[in-house]
Amino acid sequence: MKIEATSRTPLIEINSGYCLIKGECYPEDISEISIPIMKEIEQELLSVEKFVLELELYYFNSSSAKLLFDIFDKVDEAAADGLDVQIKWNYRSGDDSMQEAGEDFEEDIKNSTFKMQEI
Amino acid sequence: MNTDELHNILLKRKTFFCYSGPLTEKILTAISVAVRLEIGENAGNERAEKIVFGNFVEQAQNIIRYSSEKTIQEDETSGVGTVALSLSDNKVLVEAVNAVDEKQMNTLTRDLTELKKMDSAELKSAYRNRLKDGPPEGSKGAGLGFIEIARKSDMWDFEFVKEHGKILFIFKVWS
Numbered sequence: 365m366k367i368e369a370t371s372r373t374p375l376i377e378i379n380s381g382y383c384l385i386k387g388e389c390y391p392e393d394i395s396e397i398s399i400p401i402m403k404e405i406e407q408e409l410l411s412v413e414k415f416v417l418e419l420e421l422y423y424f425n426s427s428s429a430k431l432l433f434d435i436f437d438k439v440d441e442a443a444a445d446g447l448d449v450q451i452k453w454n455y456r457s458g459d460d461s462m463q464e465a466g467e468d469f470e471e472d473i474k475n476s477t478f479k480m481q482e483i
Numbered sequence: 484m485n486t487d488e489l490h491n492i493l494l495k496r497k498t499f500f501c502y503s504g505p506l507t508e509k510i511l512t513a514i515s516v517a518v519r520l521e522i523g524e525n526a527g528n529e530r531a532e533k534i535v536f537g538n539f540v541e542q543a544q545n546i547i548r549y550s551s552e553k554t555i556q557e558d559e560t561s562g563v564g565t566v567a568l569s570l571s572d573n574k575v576l577v578e579a580v581n582a583v584d585e586k587q588m589n590t591l592t593r594d595l596t597e598l599k600k601m602d603s604a605e606l607k608s609a610y611r612n613r614l615k616d617g618p619p620e621g622s623k624g625a626g627l628g629f630i631e632i633a634r635k636s637d638m639w640d641f642e643f644v645k646e647h648g649k650i651l652f653i654f655k656v657w658s
Contacts, residue, residue, distance in 0.1 A: 372512055390540050392508035394624075423533060425540050426627035433614040461533040461635075472611065 365404045373397055374421065378404045381412035390425035398431045405435060409442045420454040420483070421462060429465075436473055443475035450477045457482050497570035499525055502543075505554045505561035511543050518568065525568075526575050526658075534635045534658040535568070535575045541628040542566055542579035542654060548623040550581035574637060574657045583652045588643055590621070591652060595641050598633045606634045632656055 369375040374387035376397065383405060391397055409415060417439055424432065436451065443449035451473065453466035463480070470478045493501060499521050502514060519536055526532040543566050550562030564581030583591065601609060610630045618626035632639060639656040 371516065392512065423536060423540075425537065425544070426631045427544075427624045429627055429631070430614060430617070430624075458529055459533070460530045461537075468607075468611075472614075 365400065367397070367400065376401060378408060381408060381415050383408070383415070383417045384420075385418070386420040388422055388424075389428040390423065391428070394427040394431055398434070401431070401435065402438065405438060409439065409447065412447075414448040414450075415439060415442065416450045416452070418452040418454065420456075421465075422456070422459075424465075432469065433472070436469055436476075440473050440476050449475070450479070453478065453480045454483045455480070498567050499569065501565065501567040503565040505556050505563050506543060506546050506550075506566070507556050507559045507561040508544075508547060509557075509559060510561075511540070511547065515540070522568065522575065525570055527573065531575065531658050535577060538577040538632055538636060538656045538658060539566065539568065541632060542577055542656075544624065545628065545654075546579060546581045549583065549587065551584045551587065552582045571657060577656050577658075579654045580651055582649050583643075585650065588650050588652065591641070592643075595629065598629060601633070603634070606630060610634060 365376070365378045367373070367376040369387040372388055373391050373396075374385050374389050377384040378401070385401075389397075417435070419432075439449050439451070453469070455462035455466060463482070466480050470480070500518055502510075518539055522532050522535045522539070526535050546564030546566060547562040550564045552563035554561050554563060562581060564579060566580075567578045569576045569578070598606070598609075610627065613627050613630060618624065636656045636658045639654070641652070641654045644651045644653060
């Protein structure tokens, strides 16, 4: 699955155990991206041996924070069941707010590998 | 008011952006580009820039979703309100105004008074709990907007003004 970025939504790519979410994230209607993303991730988790979730966000609104939390929750649950799950949280150099957001999410991730990376 | 008075008032209060009227998600998409540029010019640093833009988006979406005055704009329901950005003591002030009904006023008063009392650790835990538990009844988003604003901003305040049988909700946040 690939959904191109718009000025308010990120590039989303989900393919063979890899999911990339990159860009701005404050959609007009969160369900326009949350429904396809959650559906695709759920299917992927059933069929892969390893799952890598890579995020590079510049700004996300509070509705998107809930979506991100739900994605992390879903993949972390799969990790608890034994799947090898890696989460990469990339943030642009000097972007304190995205660094802090990553640190916040990390606190609730119990079973996956979580890596923060300044890019 | 004469046009020159409007011009002078906005200049005097250092308002560098102001939108007033029916607001829709499409309009928000269009003005976001300009607002972001202007915030870039006026915010103290990159961190403040992000926070101010976040405040603007959350406030604009609150007007769209919760204003009790609605119109239909090209098949899209709009919320009528005002959102303004101004320079205030080396910070950027985001102000939002929209009409609310009595019930909304009571809920907002209860929730915002509660948030006012919280310190940063309590706000953080309120944010995490809301993420886990999902939105409260009546929310059209994640119910996180005001908690996020309270966590990240330097100062915020709210009030209600009653005029001509209408209740106006006024929210101000400085970053």
